[in-house]
Amino acid sequence: MTRIVCIANQKGGVGKTTTAVNLAAGLARRGKRVLLVDLDIQGSATATLVAPSPGREALSMAACLVRDVGLDDIVVPTSTPGLFVAPAGEELATVDLHLASVMGRERALERVLRGSTLDRWDVVLVDTAPYLGLLTINALVSAEKVLVPVSCEYLPMLGLKLFEDTLGKIRRTLGAPCEVLGYLLTMVDRRERVTDEVESMVRGAFGERVFPGIIRVNTRHKASPSHRQTIFEYEGPRGKGREDYETLTREVERRLGLGGARAKSRPVTAEALPASAHA
Numbered sequence: 001m002t003r004i005v006c007i008a009n010q011k012g013g014v015g016k017t018t019t020a021v022n023l024a025a026g027l028a029r030r031g032k033r034v035l036l037v038d039l040d041i042q043g044s045a046t047a048t049l050v051a052p053s054p055g056r057e058a059l060s061m062a063a064c065l066v067r068d069v070g071l072d073d074i075v076v077p078t079s080t081p082g083l084f085v086a087p088a089g090e091e092l093a094t095v096d097l098h099l100a101s102v103m104g105r106e107r108a109l110e111r112v113l114r115g116s117t118l119d120r121w122d123v124v125l126v127d128t129a130p131y132l133g134l135l136t137i138n139a140l141v142s143a144e145k146v147l148v149p150v151s152c153e154y155l156p157m158l159g160l161k162l163f164e165d166t167l168g169k170i171r172r173t174l175g176a177p178c179e180v181l182g183y184l185l186t187m188v189d190r191r192e193r194v195t196d197e198v199e200s201m202v203r204g205a206f207g208e209r210v211f212p213g214i215i216r217v218n219t220r221h222k223a224s225p226s227h228r229q230t231i232f233e234y235e236g237p238r239g240k241g242r243e244d245y246e247t248l249t250r251e252v253e254r255r256l257g258l259g260g261a262r263a264k265s266r267p268v269t270a271e272a273l274p275a276s277a278h279a
């Protein structure tokens with residue numbers, strides 16, 4: 001069964017995209033077949049993982065959501081074996097407006113996913129934009145679990161309360177599970193007093209739902225996207241960035257009940273995809 005996990009927090013700059021990219025790569029490196037769906041209008045995950053190419057715009061998540069283009073037709077391979085991306089597309093910024101007048105507007109992404117060869121993937125990760133618009137609601141509704149990055153740079157409780165309220169509303173009104181897979185503390189800097197404050201506040205409020213492992217502040221996370229590389233490609237074998245995301249990957253596997261690196265699944269090769277995916 002394909003597991004669908006959405007990475008969300010309406011606050012920007014908390015490490016959603018960094019986590020989406022490196023968790024997706026971490027899972028793929030451990031033999032999982034992973035699709036990263038980029039639903040952020042800024043398309044940062046797409047920009048990190050795939051080189052721009054003319055004509056790509058016609059084959060993007062925006063096209064799937066607005067023009068009923070099939071998800072299978074837009075999926076592109078990345079330099080990490082087993083990791084594929086459904087690119088965002090510039091048009092994504094207009095999708096909220098388009099969806100507003102569509103029947104079942106909160107389930108458009110779910111329909112796109114169901115209409116594809118979903119069982120090709122062990123895990124689908126959805127990266128989202130820093131606001132709670134229709135696009136993000138679609139991501140939350142389609143997902144079985146939600147991973148919530150929380151930056152340790154500033155006090156997050158008010159924002160998290162709003163986010164929890166939204167999840168509750170979606171559960172009640174739309175019947176989606178929206179279960180929190182875990183809160184992930186990011187940008188952890190032990191020299192900053194606010195880090196310890198945030199950590200004890202978040203662990204106090206959410207207990208074991210907070211991942212035990214944290215993501216340390218690390219300038220390589222800022223640098224790697226401009227080299228179009230995941231942290232595993234950018235950092236040396238003993239780098240702390242990759243170490244943090246390796247720890248997270250193992251814990252996510254455990255929480256999803258996915259089994260270890262020797263899962264029966266094999267990485268999907270580019271050759272196994274429809275011809276249009278190579279475009």
Ligand SMILES: Nc1ncnc2c1ncn2[C@@H]1O[C@H](COP(=O)(O)OP(=O)(O)O)[C@@H](O)[C@H]1O
Nearest residue numbers: 012013014015016017018187216217218221222
């Ligand atoms: N652990 C980290 N340490 C240092 N910088 C980070 C870390 N994680 C992310 N960043 C940087 O912070 C900025 C915001 O991160 P990003 O993942 O894009 O957040 P979001 O998707 O929530 O807006 C980016 O420039 C990113 O490279």
Ligand SMILES: [Mg+2]
Nearest residue numbers: 016017040044
């Ligand atoms: Mg982002």
